[in-house]
Each structure stands twice: as C-alpha cells, then as structure tokens.
Amino acid sequence: MRIPYLLRAGSLCALAAAGAASCLAQQGxxxxxxxxxxxxxxxxxxxxxxxxxxNVAILIWVARDAKARGMDNAVLWMLVVFFLGIIGLVIYxxxxxxxxxxxxxxxxxxxxxxxxxxxxxxxxx
Numbered sequence: 001m002r003i004p005y006l007l008r009a010g011s012l013c014a015l016a017a018a019g020a021a022s023c024l025a026q027q028g029x030x031x032x033x034x035x036x037x038x039x040x041x042x043x044x045x046x047x048x049x050x051x052x053x054x055n056v057a058i059l060i061w062v063a064r065d066a067k068a069r070g071m072d073n074a075v076l077w078m079l080v081v082f083f084l085g086i087i088g089l090v091i092y093x094x095x096x097x098x099x100x101x102x103x104x105x106x107x108x109x110x111x112x113x114x115x116x117x118x119x120x121x122x123x124x125x
Contacts, residue, residue, distance in 0.1 A: 055082075062092055068110040069097045070119040 062081050066074035081088040101110040106123035117124050 058089060062089070064110075065101075066092075066096065067119055068101050069099075069112050070115050071096065 059078050059082060063074045063078050066077050071077065077092050081092055084091070097112060100113045102113045103109070104111050104118040104121060104123065107118060107121040109118065109120040111118045111120070
C-alpha cells in the first residue's frame, strides 16, 4: 500500500531534478538563480507536506487511542490536539485513562485491559 506513495514521491523528485537540470543547462545569468529558487521551493513544499502528514498521523492516533481507552469524546480530543499542537498532545497524554491496551477477544480491536466491555463491539470480557 505504501509503494504507490513512494513511486509518486520518487517521480516528483525526478521531475524536480529534471527541472533543475534544465535550468542549469540554460545560458545566462538567471539560470543559477532559477535553479536555486526551484530547489528551495521544492524543499519548502516537501517540508510542509511532511509536517501536514505528521499532524494527520498524530490526529488519527489520538482518535484511535481515545476510542480504545473508552473515551466518548475522541473528536473533542482531536480538536484540542489540532488547535494546541504539541501542548494539546501532552494534555491528552496526561488526561487519558492509564493502563495497557489489549486486543478484544471478540472483535480484535484494542481496549483497556481493565475495562469490562469493549468500546468497539460492546462485548464483555
């Protein structure tokens, strides 16, 4: 599943390299400046894309973890982490119910070891 993403990223890198090579192949004063601007813009684009991907991954993890721990307000915690960033994540980690998560024998989703009912399927242990 991750291979198409890697192929897409590889093709974008190849396209960026081809653009930089074509800029360097031009004669004149503006070729080096154009290539530098192209490379800097590519770096900024990939940096912003990586930050957005990391934020989305953290939000998904918070939602799944809150659901696995039986918290009814997983969306609220996602909003707290979204708007407060790393401070919101620290607040969530301190406020969530502590304990180990284990797979539910009925549905296979994670649940707190101490909980009587699974928050996903409602089956008792």
